[in-house]
Amino acid sequence: MQGNKRNEEKRARIVHLVILAVLQSAMAVELVFLISEQQWVHVFLVTGIMLTMALPVVLKARFSVQIPSEIQILAILFGFATLFLGEVRDYYERFWWWDLVLHATAGLLLGLQGFMTVYILNEDRHVDLHMRPSFLAIFAFCFSQAIGAIWEIFEFTMDQVFGLTMQKPMLGDPSGLTDTMWDLIVNAIGALVISVAGWRYLSRARSSYLDNWVRRFIARNPQLFGD
The missing domain is CATH 1.10.8 (Helicase, Ruva Protein; domain 3)
Incomplete structure (x- = not known):
């Protein structure tokens, strides 16, 4: 094994x-x-x-x-x-869809990151946390959306300060607001997908790549989890 x-x-x-x-x-x-x-x-x-x-x-x-x-x-x-x-x-x-696809992917990856962070703490016997799968799913979703919102603030700041076009103007809306809202929407869809998938795996006690990654992370980093 x-x-x-x-x-x-x-x-x-x-x-x-x-x-x-x-x-x-x-x-x-x-x-x-x-x-x-x-x-x-x-x-x-x-x-x-x-x-x-x-x-x-x-x-x-x-x-x-x-x-x-x-x-x-x-x-x-x-x-x-x-x-x-x-x-x-x-x-x-x-490609008009490139930005949307990447934001959806970001939602998936950030949701996975949030899920793994809390799941690791939940599995660590040295940390007194015992959270339900539903809470882990909600945290992963909120974590992904929070980082997505911070990124949109960063894009707005870069455009305003340095005159860039990170917020892509869309037809009928040169301000970039429509682009920002679609970015947040597809980010939410990606985060929802990974959150529901993680919840289903944990609720049904199935093994997944998430379990393998978490176990390998803990095994490779024993200094983070005590003896």
């Missing part, structure tokens, strides 16, 4: 490294073209994305917290789709 778990973790790490290498290669090629065209703002952005994605792998030995590879894969794919494809490759302008 332990051997199977180790093999599963090893495969996940290999997949993580392969995906990271492919994405980094694509961005490196784009970086060459951006430099030749002297698009310095995008050069800075792509360089920042590449460094941000690479640092967790480069500095892994120094991290006191080890995160499951599957979660790291989801994070780098989302960052690539949002920042590189969205901002640098102009997918937000090319």
Whole structure:
């Protein structure tokens, strides 16, 4: 059993490294073209994305917290789709649905993050918490919506202070309000999906990827949970 778990973790790490290498290669090629065209703002952005994605792998030995590879894969794919494809490759302008899909995905990922955070505390015998599955689901939903709202505030602030267009003007509404509301709506849909799925798994005592990620997180980080 332990051997199977180790093999599963090893495969996940290999997949993580392969995906990271492919994405980094694509961005490196784009970086060459951006430099030749002297698009310095995008050069800075792509360089920042590449460094941000690479640092967790480069500095892994120094991290006191080890995160499951599957979660790291989801994070780098989302960052690539949002920042590189969205901002640098102009997918937000090319495809009207790109922003909505990413916000729905963000709702899923943030809901998963909120669910895992409370679920880990609930499973830790050193923490006196015994929460019902319904509460975990509600917390995951609210957590995702709260972060989504903070992100919309960030977009509004960047547009107002630096004159950017992170809030995409829509037909009939150049203010960006409609874009903001649709972002929050699809974020809520994504958060609701993951919250209901998590509630069903916990209520029916089924095993899932969530259980595997939580157990591996606890096993890799015993310093966070006492002896």
